[in-house]
Amino acid sequence: MELVKWNDKFATGIASVDHEHEELIATINSFYSALTHDYSKAQLVNSLNNIYGAIHAHFMLEEKLMRKNGYDGYIEHSHDHAQLLDALRDITMDLESSSTLDEEKLKAQLSDWFLVHFKTHDSRLHTLEKLIAKRENESNRLIQALKKIKAIFIK
Numbered sequence: 001m002e003l004v005k006w007n008d009k010f011a012t013g014i015a016s017v018d019h020e021h022e023e024l025i026a027t028i029n030s031f032y033s034a035l036t037h038d039y040s041k042a043q044l045v046n047s048l049n050n051i052y053g054a055i056h057a058h059f060m061l062e063e064k065l066m067r068k069n070g071y072d073g074y075i076e077h078s079h080d081h082a083q084l085l086d087a088l089r090d091i092t093m094d095l096e097s098s099s100t101l102d103e104e105k106l107k108a109q110l111s112d113w114f115l116v117h118f119k120t121h122d123s124r125l126h127t128l129e130k131l132i133a134k135r136e137n138e139s140n141r142l143i144q145a146l147k148k149i150k151a152i153f154i155k
């Protein structure tokens, strides 16, 4: 069973981001399936730490693309990333310190944690995709112009 379900509405149009989103969903779902099977607390904490690492790297990718392309929602979006990483740390620390595991609470925390950001900040990355395309277009035009200039001067 899946905790987070991929929805085509999540697609941003940026291939590297969409690819990582699908991978992250698969990672969270495999954590969920470990939860519903035999597990030890140490294994779950280890999995959450791995999820943290993958998500941190993913956020770095999005933030780099946003900065590079002058995305107007960069500040709010990156702020939400920082809060999400803090929340994931809290979820992991809760799990580490508790003697019993509240599966329902953990499932709700993880799915809310992920889906709310997807539906709000990440779904708006469509506008970033347009900025990337525009930037590539401009740089192609610049390359063409430079080639023409070179052809005039070097004959």
Ligand SMILES: [Fe+2]
Pocket: 021, 058, 062, 122
């Ligand atoms: Fe994302």
Ligand SMILES: [Fe+2]
Pocket: 059, 062, 077, 081, 117, 121, 122
């Ligand atoms: Fe994001």
